[in-house]
Amino acid sequence: MAGTPSTGRRERLRIETTAEIKCTALELMRSGGPDAITLRAIAREMGMTANAIYGYFATRDDLVTALVADVYTALADALDAAWAASAQDAPARRIQAWAHAFRGWALANPEGFRLIYGDPVPGYRAPEGGAAPDAARRVCVGIAALADTAWDGAAGAGAGAGAGAGDGFGWEDFDPGLLDKVRPAFPALPPAGVALALRIWGHLHGLVVLEVYGHLRAQTSAPDKLFRAELTQLTRSLGLQD
Amino acid sequence: MAGTPSTGRRERLRIETTAEIKCTALELMRSGGPDAITLRAIAREMGMTANAIYGYFATRDDLVTALVADVYTALADALDAAWAASAQDAPARRIQAWAHAFRGWALANPEGFRLIYGDPVPGYRAPEGGAAPDAARRVCVGIAALADTAWDGAAGAGAGAGAGAGDGFGWEDFDPGLLDKVRPAFPALPPAGVALALRIWGHLHGLVVLEVYGHLRAQTSAPDKLFRAELTQLTRSLGLQD
DNA sequence: GTGGGAACTATACGGCGTGAAGTTTTCCCA
DNA sequence: TGGGAAAACTTCACGCCGTATAGTTCCCAC
Numbered sequence: 289m290a291g292t293p294s295t296g297r298r299e300r301l302r303i304e305t306t307a308e309i310k311c312t313a314l315e316l317m318r319s320g321g322p323d324a325i326t327l328r329a330i331a332r333e334m335g336m337t338a339n340a341i342y343g344y345f346a347t348r349d350d351l352v353t354a355l356v357a358d359v360y361t362a363l364a365d366a367l368d369a370a371w372a373a374s375a376q377d378a379p380a381r382r383i384q385a386w387a388h389a390f391r392g393w394a395l396a397n398p399e400g401f402r403l404i405y406g407d408p409v410p411g412y413r414a415p416e417g418g419a420a421p422d423a424a425r426r427v428c429v430g431i432a433a434l435a436d437t438a439w440d441g442a443a444g445a446g447a448g449a450g451a452g453a454g455d456g457f458g459w460e461d462f463d464p465g466l467l468d469k470v471r472p473a474f475p476a477l478p479p480a481g482v483a484l485a486l487r488i489w490g491h492l493h494g495l496v497v498l499e500v501y502g503h504l505r506a507q508t509s510a511p512d513k514l515f516r517a518e519l520t521q522l523t524r525s526l527g528l529q530d
Numbered sequence: 531m532a533g534t535p536s537t538g539r540r541e542r543l544r545i546e547t548t549a550e551i552k553c554t555a556l557e558l559m560r561s562g563g564p565d566a567i568t569l570r571a572i573a574r575e576m577g578m579t580a581n582a583i584y585g586y587f588a589t590r591d592d593l594v595t596a597l598v599a600d601v602y603t604a605l606a607d608a609l610d611a612a613w614a615a616s617a618q619d620a621p622a623r624r625i626q627a628w629a630h631a632f633r634g635w636a637l638a639n640p641e642g643f644r645l646i647y648g649d650p651v652p653g654y655r656a657p658e659g660g661a662a663p664d665a666a667r668r669v670c671v672g673i674a675a676l677a678d679t680a681w682d683g684a685a686g687a688g689a690g691a692g693a694g695a696g697d698g699f700g701w702e703d704f705d706p707g708l709l710d711k712v713r714p715a716f717p718a719l720p721p722a723g724v725a726l727a728l729r730i731w732g733h734l735h736g737l738v739v740l741e742v743y744g745h746l747r748a749q750t751s752a753p754d755k756l757f758r759a760e761l762t763q764l765t766r767s768l769g770l771q772d
Numbered sequence: 773g774t775g776g777g778a779a780c781t782a783t784a785c786g787g788c789g790t791g792a793a794g795t796t797t798t799c800c801c802a
Numbered sequence: 803t804g805g806g807a808a809a810a811c812t813t814c815a816c817g818c819c820g821t822a823t824a825g826t827t828c829c830c831a832c
Contacts (some may be wrong), residue, residue, distance in 0.1 A: 301779095302778090302779095305779095321653075322649070323649075323652050323653050326818090326819070326820090327819085327820065327821090328818075328819065328820085329819095336780075336781090337780065337781055337782080338819090338820080338821085339780075339781070339782090339821080339822090340779070340780050340781075342821080342822095343778080343779060343780075347820085347821085348819095348820060348821090402649060405739075405743065405745065406648050406649050406743070407564070407565075407644060407648050407649045411563075411565050414744075421748060424745065424748060424749075425749075428749055456755065456759075457752075457755065457759070460751075461750055461751055461752040461755060462749065462750050462751070463748060463749050463750065463751070466749050483750075483755075483756055483759055486746065486749060486750060486756055487737070487756060487759065487760050487763070489736070489740070490733065490736035490737035490740055490746075490756075490760065491732065491733045491736055492736065493736040493739070493740055494731070494732035494733055494734065494735040494736020494737065494739065495729070495732035495736065497647075497735070497736065497739055498731070498732055498735055501647065501648070502656070503647065503666065504728070504732075506663060506666060506705060507666075507667075507670055507704060507705050507708050507728060508703055508704050508705065508725075508728060509702075509703055509704070509705070510699075510703040513698065513699065513703060513725075514725055514728055514729060514732075517698075517699070517725055517729065518729050518732065521729070521767075525763075525767055538799085540798075540799070540809080543810095544809090544810095547810095568787085568788070568789090569788080569789065569790090570787070570788065570789085571787095571788095578811075578812090579811065579812055579813080580788090580789080580790090581790080581791090581811075581812075581813085582810070582811050582812075584790080584791090585809080585810060585811075589789085589790085590788095590789060590790090652788095
């Protein structure tokens with residue numbers, strides 16, 4: 289009832305204010321794009337002075353970094369949830385469910401998508417470590433699960449077709465931090481499978497980013513049909529029955 | 531000798547100054563990213579006042595629009611040149627040459643790539659018409675040429691595999707302005723072929739944009755190998771001999 | 773109840789896009 | 803050849819931004 293007794297009123301307030309700052313920033317982003325994330329605007333919204341925020345984030349970029357981490361984590365959560373929800377389905381359906389969740393999230397949160405994958409805000413450069421790379425790896429592991437499912441569920445020849453272009457890959461081609469998560473989870477997945485995962489990532493990301501940034505809409509009025517065709521072709525090339 | 535007599539000294543100077551503004555802006559972009567494109571910085575570099583630029587571009591966004599058009603045109607030129615240079619090669623090699631030209635241009639001009647395909651500059655929103663959409667369509671037509679080559683050079687079954695996922699597309703699914711250029715140039719290409727072109731665009735764009743924005747490098751140390759594998763798989767799935 | 777530290781404000785600096793007004797330069801025509 | 807219009811450019815101003823510094827207020831532990 290008393291909550292964690294180790295945290296006094298002081299730190300609780302601090303945590304709440306920190307959360308409010310991030311929440312306000314996300315609201316501003318949703319209504320005005322990532323560019324609207326402004327210390328002064330946040331402070332205005334919260335009835336504070338811009339400088340007060342410096343008590344919670346050393347710099348504007350630190351705040352943006354925290355937002356990226358939060359949003360990226362939300363995306364990873366959504367993808368994991370979609371994956372888990374389709375646990376009973378056939379491999380092809382699972383992959384399609386995951387991909388639709390990806391596109392759906394991006395279209396529902398275009399500003400968040402730009403924040404994560406685009407140039408978030410004027411001079412922002414992402415720092416080295418932190419929570420955002422973790423979320424990125426979670427997404428990659430999720431795609432590796434797709435690849436593993438394909439490897440598993442495909443006829444031998446089918447998997448060969450999907451992997452055929454992956455010859456020549458070795459574990460040394462990939463980030464150790466990624467492999468630390470991928471290899472234990474999917475022991476049967478060879479290096480070529482990880483390469484396949486990254487290529488699938490590229491396929492889906494490409495179509496979605498073109499759509500979110502409006503480049504696709506200029507050429508076609510049916511991006512959803514295009515995406516569906518892409519998925520059909522993807523599962524087919526992986527040798528999966530749909 | 532006298533040049534075009536219809537243009538007096540006045541307009542010639544005007545054109546030169548306009549070019550110098552754009553050139554200076556591109557230099558700033560190359561050295562400091564798209565964010566460095568600043569009226570004041572350009573003016574400083576040129577020994578002028580920031581407001582003087584308003585005599586040439588009504589607004590900063592207008593300048594950015596002009597830059598986007600120029601850079602996009604340069605990209606389209608590079609791609610067309612690569613395509614023309616491989617005219618004697620087999621379809622698979624031509625497609626690979628085009629794709630490598632695309633990735634190569636992006637890696638050589640990452641700032642330009644971000645300018646075209648990302649969030650160029652704080653609050654910038656692309657206008658409706660103009661030269662940039664033209665260049666975009668040129669690129670799309672180039673990819674349609676890829677698809678047409680595949681349609682042409684592939685065995686019937688192979689083309690069927692590539693197009694299999696394209697069933698259900700009609701001409702009404704695509705931008706009339708795009709079709710105006712594509713259909714006369716490639717009369718044999720069905721709607722599914724245009725869909726295939728857009729999907730190929732998505733594939734390549736996805737991998738390249740992930741690489742340019744650093745998301746791929748975090749997961750693999752061999753993005754070039756990945757891209758090559760992608761192309762091998764692409765030509766294979768199109769039923770082309772490499 | 774008092775000292776210390778955390779939270780916050782006030783003020784300031786330089787940089788940004790942009791508008792209004794004023795000044796200089798250039799060109800064209802009477 | 804001179805005068806007036808137009809173009810090119812500068813100056814000043816406004817409100818926005820991130821951020822540094824210094825000062826103020828208030829809560830909590832001793």
